Amino acid sequence: MIEAIRDALRGEMTADERVVLVGQDIGRFGGVFRATDGLHAEFGERRVFDMPLAEGAIIGSALGLAISGLRPVAEIQFLGFTHQAFHQIVSQVARMRYRSQGRFPASVVIRAPFGGGVKTPELHADAIESQYAHVPGLKVVAPSSPREAKGMLLTAMRDPDPVLFCEPLRGYRLMKEDVPSESYTLDIDKVRIVREGTDVTLIAWSAAVDLASRAADALLSEGVRAHVVDLRSIAPLDVDGLIAAAERTGRCVVIHEAPLTAGFGAEVAATISCEAFYALQAPVERVTGPDAPFPLAGAEQIYLPDVSQVVAAARRTLAAS
Amino acid sequence: MIEAIRDALRGEMTADERVVLVGQDIGRFGGVFRATDGLHAEFGERRVFDMPLAEGAIIGSALGLAISGLRPVAEIQFLGFTHQAFHQIVSQVARMRYRSQGRFPASVVIRAPFGGGVKTPELHADAIESQYAHVPGLKVVAPSSPREAKGMLLTAMRDPDPVLFCEPLRGYRLMKEDVPSESYTLDIDKVRIVREGTDVTLIAWSAAVDLASRAADALLSEGVRAHVVDLRSIAPLDVDGLIAAAERTGRCVVIHEAPLTAGFGAEVAATISCEAFYALQAPVERVTGPDAPFPLAGAEQIYLPDVSQVVAAARRTLAAS
Amino acid sequence: MSVSLTPQFPSLAQRITPLQLLRPDGTLVGGAEAPLDDVRLQDALRLMMLSRAVDDKGVSLQRQGRFGTFSTVKGQEASVVGSAVALDPSRDWVVPQYRELPALLRQGLPLEHFILYYQGHPAGGRIPEGVRLLPIQISIAAQLPHAVGLAWGLALQGSDAVVLAYFGDGASSEGDFHEACNLAGVVRAPVIFFLQNNGWAISTPRSRQSSARTLAERAPGYGFDGVVVDGNDLFAVYAATSQAVERARAGRGPTLIESQTYRFGAHNTADDPTRYGHGDTLSGWIERDPVTRVQRYLAARGQWSDEIEVQVRHGIAATIDGALAAARSVPPPAAADLFTHTYAELTPRQVRQLRQLSTTPAAAEGR
C-alpha cells in the first residue's frame, strides 16, 4: 500500500505544482515508512520539506500554506501524535473556512498511519478516528486497500475541504494488490460494498475491512453470506449508503480497533438502530478493541479484534429473532 | 452554582492540605467566573497558583504535582481550550497509572466550563465531552445542578483516577438551589433519576438535564409522564443504570448540545439500542446541536436544542409502535 | 564542587533600553529623525483616534446589551497603528489576535464587519476578497503558525509580501508561539512576530507570565533578531517594524518585536480590572498616552489644533455611525448561517438538520 500512496503523491505533485509536502523526516529520508521516498530528489526541497519536530507547527503552518495558495499535504508520523496538534486541527484547520465565511478554504490533507498489528511502541497504534469524526468542517477518511488508498488520496488532495487521511499502518507492507498506474478518483463520500451478501452486514473501515472480509470467508464456510461494507468516509458519514447496507440483511456487526466506548462504531450503531429501526432483526453488534489503552507489543494480539470475534458476533445476530 | 463549586474547593482544601489549585487567573482575581474567589487570600500563593498562559503546562505540571504527592485541581478557562492540552490529558494524564503499572496514579481533577447560552466568544462554548469519553483511564463527569456540582466535585477530588469535571457554563449564575453547607459525596458513577416517569425516558447530562426537565413539564401538560435521567458520569458509563432507565419506558430521547455526529449521544443510543433491544418500542431519538461549529452569539439560540425539539422527539417515540 | 561555571548565556536585557524616538511630551529624542512625514502621521493619528472612538462606542453599546464581549485597544494605539502602517496593504498581510482593530481597518476590513462580528453575527467573520487579513483569533497564539505558513508559502511562490502577526505577552507562553518562531527561523519566513506586551494577560501580570527579563530576548533561541520598543511611541514602533519589513522582504527572515505598552481599560467588557491591581501603574502609563504624544508633536509643528481635532472627531463619528447603520441593515442570522461555509458543500446530515431547524420556532423568530 505504501507504493500506492507514494504513487498518488507523485502523480498529484506532477499534475499540480501547488502541491507541497511537509512533515518529519519526509525529505531525503523518504518518511519513516517511505511514503515520500524519492520525492525529495524528484521535486526538491521547496516541495518536500522536512519540518522541525512540532506537530502543531506542521499543521498550523500547513493551514498558512493553504491560505497562501498552495495545497499542502502534511504527514504526521503516527495518528497518536496528531494529539500534539489537536487544537490546530480541530479549532483551526477545521474552522478556517467557516470562521472566514468562505474566504479561506483550508484545503489541507493530513496523512497519518494508525492501528496495531506491527508491534509498534506505545501510542503509535492508537485508533482515535472518532475524536476527529466529531469535528464539523473536517473530513475523515480511511482507505482499506492499496487501490482504495491511491484513489482516495488523489480525491482528498483535490477536495476543497481539509481531510484527515488515516492510513492503516499494518497495510503499508502487508496489503498488496494491482493498482492502476494512472491517476483516478473515487467517491470517497460513499460507502463501498466490498462483497454482496444477504444474511448479515459487516461494517468496517481501514484495516478492519480486511478482517471483515476474512470473517465473511469463515462465515461462508458455514453457509452464511455476509454483506461487507467499507465506510471509506467516517466523516461525513454516508448515512443513506449505510442504512441501505444495514437494511439489506437486518443484522449488523460493526468492527473497529479503537476502544468500544465512544468509538465511531457507536455512531454507526446509533445511526442504524435509529434509522433502520424497523428493518433490524437483531441488536447491532460492535466488535471493537476493549476500553483500554492500546497495549505494548506483547499483548496486542489479545487486544485486537479477530476473525473469531467477528464470526461469533455475526452468529449472535443470526441467532436473534 | 459557582458558589457550590467554590464551596467544594474550599471544603476540600481545608480538609486535605495536599489539595492545590492551578490555573489561569485563579489567584487574586478569583478565576474568570469567580470559582476560586477568596481562596488565594485564604490559602495563599502556595496552594492557589496563577499559571502562565499555557494549557499544556497546566495539565502536564498538574500530573507532576500529583506524582509528587499533592492533589492538584486544574482549572482550564473553557473546555474548548483543553484542546491545547489534549496530548497531555489523553496520552499522559489518562495513561500514567497504566504506563507505570500502578506506581503513579494521576489523581488530577481538571475543571472546565462548557456549553452555550451566555453569548460567549468563539470556541468558548464548544461541547467536546465525547472526545474525552473515548479515553481509557480518564473519567469524565458533568454535574447538572449546584447540589450535584458540590457533591460530585468533592467526590472527584477524592477519586484515585483523573477526572475531567465539565461544568455547565450557563448554570454558573442561572442555576440556584439550596446546597448543604457540609461536605458530602455522591455516587458519581451512577446515573441519577431526576424524576420518575413511565411513558418516555429523557436522558441528558450537564445543562441539558434542565432542558429535559422543562420538556418533561411540557409533556406532563399533555399527560405524558417522562422519566428523566441524568448520566452524571459520561465515562465510565453506568450501563446498567442507563439500560434500566431505558427499559422502564421502551422509548428514549437523548439530549446534548454537542453536534450530532459522534457526540456522546451516539454511545448512549448505541448502548440502549443494542442492550435494551427487545424492550425498545421506538427508535432512540437524539436531540442535539447540529453538525456545525458552535456559532457566534447572535445565532446560538438557533443552534441550541430547545424544549420544543425535545417534546417533538418524545412525541415521535410515542407515536411509534 | 570544584568547578565553577560563569554563565555562558547571561540575559542581555539589562544592557538595552526600549527603542524610543518620540518622548511622552511630544519632542523627538536627541538626534532622532521623524520616520513619518506630517501627512502620513496625521493619517495614523486619525486611525488611532478612530480606534479609540470605536472602543468607547463599543463599551457603551455593550452595556446596553447591543454589543458582545470585546477587548478594547485603548492605550495600545501606537503599538497597533505604528506597526500596521509599516505594511503595504496591497501585498502584505496582517494576522491578528483580537485586540488590533486599527490594523484590521488599515488592511481594508470594513468597520461594519467588525461590528457585526462583535454583535455575534456569523457574517461578521467575512473578510472581503483582496483584504489581506486572517480572521480574528480567539484561541491564544494559535494564529502564529498560520502566519509562518502564510509567509513561507508566499515566499515560495515568489512574492515579496511580508506577514505581520500580532499577539500578546500572555500568548508568548503558549507552545504555539515557540513552534511558530522556531519554524520561522528554519524556513526564514518573511514574518514579523509583533508581541504587544501590555503588562497583563487578563489578571496575570507580565512578571508572573515569565521570568525572562524581556520577551524579545527569546529571538536568538530561534536564530533571528529581537527588538524591544516603547510601544506607546508611534515613531519607534513604526521604525522598528519598517526595519523588520525591509529585512523580511529582502529574504533575511523573521524578527520578534516586543512592543512594551499598557492597556488602559479592562481586559474585555466582562472583566473587572479593579480586582487585580491593574490601576496601580495605570496613571504612569496614561501620562504616556500614545495618542496625545502624537498630537503634541504635531501641535508643536503647527499641524494639530483644537479645530482640526473637532473636525477629525466629526469625521470619525460619521464613520462609526455609518458602519453601525450598515451593520443594522444586515438581516439577522438564520438557520442556514449555521451550516454555510462549514464545508464547501453541505453534508447529507447538514441538509437534513437545516431542514429541521428551519421549521423550529427559534429559527422562525430570527435571532
Place this chain on the structure above:
Amino acid sequence: MSVSLTPQFPSLAQRITPLQLLRPDGTLVGGAEAPLDDVRLQDALRLMMLSRAVDDKGVSLQRQGRFGTFSTVKGQEASVVGSAVALDPSRDWVVPQYRELPALLRQGLPLEHFILYYQGHPAGGRIPEGVRLLPIQISIAAQLPHAVGLAWGLALQGSDAVVLAYFGDGASSEGDFHEACNLAGVVRAPVIFFLQNNGWAISTPRSRQSSARTLAERAPGYGFDGVVVDGNDLFAVYAATSQAVERARAGRGPTLIESQTYRFGAHNTADDPTRYGHGDTLSGWIERDPVTRVQRYLAARGQWSDEIEVQVRHGIAATIDGALAAARSVPPPAAADLFTHTYAELTPRQVRQLRQLSTTPAAAEGR
C-alpha cells in the same frame, strides 16, 4: 528607512565554547581538576560499558525477533551517565525520554524491567516503589511539564530533591519544551532540563531542527541559565550537572544544559541511517568515543588495564544474562493485563470485556 537598529539581542553562541574538562585523548584540560575520584569514575565507567553491552545485546536480539524496536544509547554514554551520577538517587528524580538506559539503572530500575518493556510486556512498565523515576516517554517532550510539576511539588512539600529531565534536540522544538521551561522559570522549580543534542532527530539534522546557534541560549528567555557542554566528556557533563543540582537544591531554580554529543548507531532498530548522511560525520565522533576517553584517563593513572576490562566485561555479561533470565521467567501477558491499572478499579464495561476476552482463542494461547 532612516533609522538603523543595532541588534539588541545578538546570539552569544560565538563567544562560548562547550565546557570540556577531559580531552579525547584522556588528558585533563590545562588547569582542570577531575571532579570525580577514581573509584566513582570506575563505577561510572562500568555503567557506561553496561549500557553499551545492553545496546549490543538488544540489537542482536531484536534482529532475531526476540526484542522490540528500541533506541540505543551508544555514543551518548558520557552524556547520560555523567548527568545521572550527579544525582542522589535516594532523593532526586529522573524523568526520561527513551534513550537513557544507564540513568534508569542508576536510579534503581532493575534491568529486567527494561528488557520486559522492550519485549512488549505490559509489566515492563512497572517501576518499583522507592525508585525515583518516571516511565519511559514515547511522546516527544511530553515529559517535560511533568518534570516541572514534580520538582515544584517536591519543593512545595519542603523536600530538597532535584529532578533531572532528559530530552533530545528534536524535542526542543515541541511546544511542551517551551511551556515547561517557562513555567519552571516562573516557579523556580528545582529541575534540570538536560538536552542531549545528538545531532539528529531520526533523519532530521540539528541544523534543520532550529536556526538557533545553540539550544542552550534559549535559557535567558525563560529567566535562567543555559550551559553548553561537551557531551562526550564525562567530567564536563558531571561538573555542569552537579552545579545545576546544587543551584536547584539551594532554591535557585532551573538550568538548561545542552550536552553536545552524537549517536553512534541508528535512531532505533527500525531505522536505516545510511539514508540520511548520518555516517558523514560519524568517524570524527567515534574518535571522541566517551567510553575510551575515560578508559584512557584511568589507564594513564594505572586504574585501567586489559585485565580489569576483561573482568568488568565478565561481570556485565553476567548481569545481562541474569536480567534476561529474570525477564523470561515472567508469565506471558494475559487478557487481564490489558485492563489492570487503567483505572484504580475496573469499570463495569471492562469487567465484561475481560470476561469475553478471557474466553477467546487468542487469550487462551497466551500471547
